[in-house]
Amino acid sequence: xxxxxxxxxxxxxxxxxxxxxxxxxxxxxxxxxxxxxxxxxxxxxxxxxxxxxxxxxxxxxxxxxxxxxxxxxxxxxxxxxxxxxxxxxxxxxxxxxxxxxxxxxxxxxxxxxxxxxxxxxxxxxxxxxxxxxxxxxxxxxxxxxxxxxxxxxx
Numbered sequence: 001x002x003x004x005x006x007x008x009x010x011x012x013x014x015x016x017x018x019x020x021x022x023x024x025x026x027x028x029x030x031x032x033x034x035x036x037x038x039x040x041x042x043x044x045x046x047x048x049x050x051x052x053x054x055x056x057x058x059x060x061x062x063x064x065x066x067x068x069x070x071x072x073x074x075x076x077x078x079x080x081x082x083x084x085x086x087x088x089x090x091x092x093x094x095x096x097x098x099x100x101x102x103x104x105x106x107x108x109x110x111x112x113x114x115x116x117x118x119x120x121x122x123x124x125x126x127x128x129x130x131x132x133x134x135x136x137x138x139x140x141x142x143x144x145x146x147x148x149x150x151x152x153x154x
Contacts, residue, residue: 019124028085034068051105058084
């Protein structure tokens with residue numbers, strides 16, 4: 001994802017395995033001081049994170065940004081709740097969509113776009129076990145085809 005001014009920091013592959021992603025939104029992150037420097041070093045994890053809507057504001061819970069090594073007293077709690085910056089219309093749409101059964105908001109990836117930290121979130125619907133088995137079977141079949149193609153071309 002190294003396109004015009006975009007640098008990927010963290011990716012959540014598990015979200016694509018566990019959920020059907022129906023819509024994607026780009027949200028800004030409200031960060032404090034040394035958290036940005038730590039993100040630039042790539043020290044971020046969103047595997048256990050989830051998104052929550054409270055009082056018309058969107059927050060990400062469980063996102064781990066490791067403390068900056070030279071930050072000493074200015075470092076914040078790595079697991080603190082961070083506010084996401086979205087337009088009011090997007091928040092209202094997400095609120096309405098997540099009120100339906102089976103829908104949630106999943107963090108997909110963290111990246112820098114034109115020097116600003118962004119989080120891609122997705123409106124997600126949970127997969128059943130048979131859906132996951134189908135995904136694994138498709139991945140195995142694709143891998144087998146690539147292996148056969150590689151052997152034939154050598």
